[in-house]
Amino acid sequence: xxxxxxxxxxxxxxxxxxxxxxxxxxxxxxxxxxxxxxxxxxxxxxxxxxxxxxxxxxxxxxxxxxxxxxxxxxxxxxxxxxxxxxxxxxxxxxxxxxxxxxxxxxxxxxxxxxxxxxxxxxxxxxxxxxxxxxxxxxxxxxxxxxxxxxxxxxxxxxxxxxxxxxxxxxxxxxxxxxxxxxxxxxxxxxxxxxxxxxxxxxxxxxxxxxxxxxxxxxxxxxxxxxxxxxxxxxxxxxxxxxxxxxxx
Ligand SMILES: [Zn+2]
Ligand SMILES: [Zn+2]
Numbered sequence: 001x002x003x004x005x006x007x008x009x010x011x012x013x014x015x016x017x018x019x020x021x022x023x024x025x026x027x028x029x030x031x032x033x034x035x036x037x038x039x040x041x042x043x044x045x046x047x048x049x050x051x052x053x054x055x056x057x058x059x060x061x062x063x064x065x066x067x068x069x070x071x072x073x074x075x076x077x078x079x080x081x082x083x084x085x086x087x088x089x090x091x092x093x094x095x096x097x098x099x100x101x102x103x104x105x106x107x108x109x110x111x112x113x114x115x116x117x118x119x120x121x122x123x124x125x126x127x128x129x130x131x132x133x134x135x136x137x138x139x140x141x142x143x144x145x146x147x148x149x150x151x152x153x154x155x156x157x158x159x160x161x162x163x164x165x166x167x168x169x170x171x172x173x174x175x176x177x178x179x180x181x182x183x184x185x186x187x188x189x190x191x192x193x194x195x196x197x198x199x200x201x202x203x204x205x206x207x208x209x210x211x212x213x214x215x216x217x218x219x220x221x222x223x224x225x226x227x228x229x230x231x232x233x234x235x236x237x238x239x240x241x242x243x244x245x246x247x248x
C-alpha cells in the first residue's frame with residue numbers, strides 16, 4: 001500500500017510539474033532553484049532584487065545616506081501616508097514584471113504578493129480595505145487583465161482583508177514613462193473617478209500598483225480616495241528609483 005501511495009505521489013508531482021513547470025524556476029531570471037515554496041528566487045537575484053539601504057520615508061526611493069525624505073516628496077504634496085516597494089525595478093526583476101504586466105504571466109501575482117506581504121507585515125500597518133490602481137477598459141482588453149487587480153486579490157488573501165474596486169479609469173491616458181512629473185499629473189487629471197464612495201468613508205486603504213516611479217499615478221488615486229477615506233497607504237511590487245536630478 002505504501003508503495004502504491006508513493007507511486008501516486010510521484011505521478012501527482014509529475015502532473016504538477018507539467019501543469020506548473022515554473023515552480024522550479026526563479027521568478028525573476030528563470031534559473032533553476034531548489035525550494036520554490038521557501039524562496040521563489042535564486043541567490044544571484046536575491047543579491048540585487050530587494051529595496052534596501054537608505055530610503056525616503058514617504059515614497060521608498062533610494063536616497064543619500066543620512067537623508068530622510070527625497071527632494072521629490074519635499075516639493076510635491078503627497079496624499080498617501082507612505083509607499084512600500086519591496087523590489088528594485090532593475091535587471092531580471094524588471095523583465096519579470098514586464099512579463100507580468102504585458103505577456104500574460106499572471107501566475108507571478110502570487111509570488112509578488114507574498115514578497116509584498118513579507119515586506120509590510122512587520123510595519124504594524126492597520127488598514128480596512130485593499131484596492132488597486134484602475135486600468136482603462138482599452139488596456140484591460142489589450143492585456144486581458146489588470147495586473148494591479150490580480151496583485152490586490154492575492155494581497156487581500158494574505159492579509160485576510162476585503163478587496164474593493166474603488167476607482168474607475170474613465171479616460172484612456174497616454175503612456176507615462178517619458179513624461180515629467182507635472183506632465184504626468186496633468187495627464188491623469190480627471191481621468192479617474194471614485195466608485196463605492198460610501199463604503200470607503202472614514203476607512204484606511206491600502207492601494208496596490210505594479211511599479212512606482214514618480215508616484216504621480218498613486219498620488220492622484222490617493223487624492224481622489226482621500227475625499228472620502230481617512231488614510232491611504234500605497235504598495236507596489238517594485239520601485240523604479242528616482243535619479244537625483246529627477247528628484248526635484
Ligand atoms: Zn534569479
Ligand atoms: Zn520620496
